[in-house]
């Protein structure tokens with residue numbers, strides 16, 4: 001590590017790793033210096049495509065590399081826990097894709113390991129670092145518009161029906177909840193905290209993966225949140241935050257760099273556009289994580305260990321209620 005740049009290694013050169021690597025090339029305090037795959041040719045191909053100096057044919061070589069300070073874990077969900085723990089034990093800072101793990105037990109152990117090793121660990125909940133979401137959190141926390149009365153948050157898309165794909169494969173932590181439902185569950189639990197009660201309904205594919213779900217979070221004083229998620233239909237991907245004195249809409253697709261509308265009444269709103277050109281939106285989380293790592297921090301303030309714990313506690317409750325089980329992870 002130089003005093004100005006974190007040397008990143010990518011573990012699992014798949015779809016999201018491409019976006020991460022492209023974004024990192026636009027971030028001043030980050031540089032991707034290595035890519036690791038379970039297969040040397042895949043690592044080399046990825047490294048060549050993005051002009052990355054080192055290609056490793058195993059994840060272990062990346063963890064052991066003295067050329068790398070931090071590792072971005074971009075594997076399917078069921079492998080986050082295993083590889084994050086191993087990276088942390090090799091004293092590598094870790095930015096791990098969402099959902100951070102399969103269940104709360106795993107998340108707790110990952111955080112305990114990061115603390116014991118005194119190494120940085122953050123869930124790659126990239127939406128938290130977007131200017132649009134930062135602005136919404138700031139507006140809600142300012143109290144200017146009163147308290148939250150209710151939230152509606154949706155993230156659904158129609159994925160190709162391929163029972164062998166990661167999304168449908170229960171062994172890889174497939175399903176709507178871990179893949180996209182995690183975004184609205186994150187936003188709601190971030191803004192309102194842990195609910196006093198959760199009501200759920202879900203549908204399943206023949207593989208056992210959940211294909212869509214509706215979850216109601218109940219809070220004190222009648223406050224409610226309605227979350228919908230799907231991998232079988234294209235839905236609104238809009239979030240509405242209904243406050244005592246205003247309604248904030250995070251426009252479609254709300255989890256990406258987006259615009260917001262602040263409605264002062266039923267018809268009139270102020271429009272704030274936070275869309276960006278020439279970027280994919282992952283730059284913000286990479287810069288934030290790199291800044292923390294350069295400053296010797298072990299967690300990030302905006303997406304803290306506690307935020308990941310609260311999020312996964314909600315996810316665990318949902319999973320238990322809908323009967324979603326991941327072999328080898330759940331008792």
Ligand SMILES: NC(=O)c1ccc[n+]([C@@H]2O[C@H](COP(=O)([O-])OP(=O)(O)OC[C@H]3O[C@@H](n4cnc5c(N)ncnc54)[C@H](OP(=O)(O)O)[C@@H]3O)[C@@H](O)[C@H]2O)c1
Nearest residue numbers: 012013014015016017037038042074075076077097098166
């Ligand atoms: N796709 C997106 O737009 C997106 C967006 C945000 C977050 N994410 C998150 O990023 C993570 C990865 O998603 P992805 O869509 O990038 O996945 P992906 O392309 O299907 O897989 C990522 C990589 O994981 C590695 N891997 C390790 N063990 C594996 C196994 N047993 N089976 C299959 N692959 C394995 C593979 O690399 P090697 O075999 O070469 O080592 C593969 O290229 C997930 O947590 C997801 O929620 C994805």
